[in-house]
Amino acid sequence: MFTLPHHVEFLSQRWIDEARRFLAGEHPKFRERQAPAERLRGRAFSASGRFTDAPPHMKLPGDVGCCTIRFDGQAFAVSGSFDPGADLVVEGDYQAALTGAQMVGIAAPGALQTLRRETAHLYGAEALTVRGGLADPAVRGLLESLFDHLGRMTVENPDLAHRAARQGLSQKIREMDAQGYTIVENAITPEFADEAREAIVRTLAAHGYTTMNWMLYHGRVFERLALNPLLMTLIDASLGRGAVIGSLSCIRKPAGPGFIPLHTDYAHVPEPYPDFAMTGVGVWAFEDWTEASGPTVLLPGTHRMRREPRRGEELDAGVPILMPKGSVVFFTQGVWHWQGDRSEAGDRITLHSHFNRGILRSLEAKKIDAQMIWRNPPRLGEMLGEDDWFEKTTAEGRDYGRYAYMRELLAFTEAGRQRILAEGKAAGPAAVRTRETTPA
Structure with a gap:
């Protein structure tokens, strides 16, 4: 419903048809070698999945998405049904499974373990369960290729209200609307935070800088951070779908006074600022942020001022952002902020994921790397401007297909945002749901 022709929604009929097409050997890459059935002749197996709480717009029976792949040794059969007796059975929450299904590169060393670790961290250890297995390496290799093929085509759940509820972010979106920022604690695992910090330090040292832009192009870890599903949900709720990377930059801040003064991120935006967000920034913590570590400091509610701060404005109401390693603070809509002083030893290492509404230009020029697009889900192409018009x-005219797609997706996203805000007002201040709440 909400896809471009070369994209699919997880467990939709088009997704199942694409799996069938791939296994039938109709994918162009397979024309260079034997079709899957020929390669696996005589090796019968089956795999099946069942995932609950699918988004209502998909109109799946009981909001449950299913798929079964069966090979009898001669031919493949792919259906939208569930077989609990299959050799490999995966069950769980639709949104958790979708997050896993968007990962590409499942055959890389440690990739499956990373997928299961990060998915369990985001959605809970019981969000996905696996029974049985497939011992034949040739069978596993084929299914890994299918997994990657579908991952390159599978879009994020377009229903913002449904997705935010499954991720435990509905209240965070309300906080963001009220105060101009919100904190998502433990958005990545401590292990991933350490990996990202090390990658930033290594990259800065290699180039001899203390700050750098274009970090997306310096390794797989930065692609994974840019695609973090929790941060993406906050970006969608603030900037709408089609938001593009403004800059992906890192900063190495030594001990001492902060060197970034009070400001907004609205360069060249005339006052009064619009009453909708133009930009938003997610700042990642790769150590525990305490007052001594020199955290970002924000002035809650200043996004309602709709202007930049004046010289000598009162700063006493500033709130230092305190959060554990692996968390991200997202601030938006011109909220006032500055860099705090660091009194503890060592460097504060941060990554700043700066996104712009899709109609704006970016600080960083967009570079479309075909290999990067190939090893990631469609969401990365969207943040590089590939899905808008x-x-x-061309000489033949405008891309009205992309225009119609993004217009529909933006409207659906905004309707979801308004539903989240309305539900919060109806429930009153007692209805607080945090990220620590396990999705229902």
Whole structure:
């Protein structure tokens, strides 16, 4: 419903049809070698999945998505049904499974373990369960190729209200609307936070800088951070779908006074600022943020001022952002902020994921790396401007297909945001749901 022709929604009929097409050997890459059935002749197996609480717009029976792949040794059969007796059975929450299904590169060393670790961290250890297995390496290799093929095509759940509820972020979106920022604690595992910090330190040292832009192009870890599903949900709720990377930058801040003064992130935006967000920034913590570590400091509610701060404005109401390692603070809509002083030893290492509403230009020029697009889900292409109609004009005219797609997706997303805000007002201040709440 909400896809471009070359994309699919997880467990939709088009997704199942694409799996069938791949296994039938109709994918162009397979034309260079034997079709899957020929390669696996005589090796019968089955795999099946069943995932509850699918988004209502998909109109799946009972909001349950299913798929079964069966090979009898001669031919493949792919259906939208569930077989609890299959050799490999995966069950769980639809949104958790979708997050896993968007990962590409499942055959890489440690990739499956990373997928299961990060998915369990985001959605809970019981969000996905696996029974049985497939011992034949050739069978596993084929299913890994299918997994990657579908991952390159599978879009995020377009129902913002449904997705935020499954991720435990509905209240965070309300906080963001009220105060201009919100904190998502433990958005990644401590292990991933350490990996990202090490990658930033290594990259800065290699180039001899203390700050750098274009970090997306310096390793797989930065692609994974840019695609973090919790941060993406906050970006969608603030900037709408089609938001593009403004800059992906890192900062190495030594002990001492902060060197970034009070400001907003609205460069060249005339006052009064619009009453909707133009930009938003997610700042990642790769150590515990305490007052001594020199955290970002924000002035809650200043996004309602709709202007930049004046010289000598009162700063006493500033709130230092305190959060554990692996967390992200997202601030938006021109909220006032500055860099705090660091009194503890060592460097504070941060990554700043700066996104712009899709109609704006970016600080960083967009570079479309075909290999990067190939090893990631469609969401990465969206944040590089591949899904909108801007800069797509040819001699034959404008890309009205992309225009219609994004117009529909933006409207659906905004309707979801308004539903989240309305539900919060109806429930009153007692209805607080945090990220620590396990999705129902």
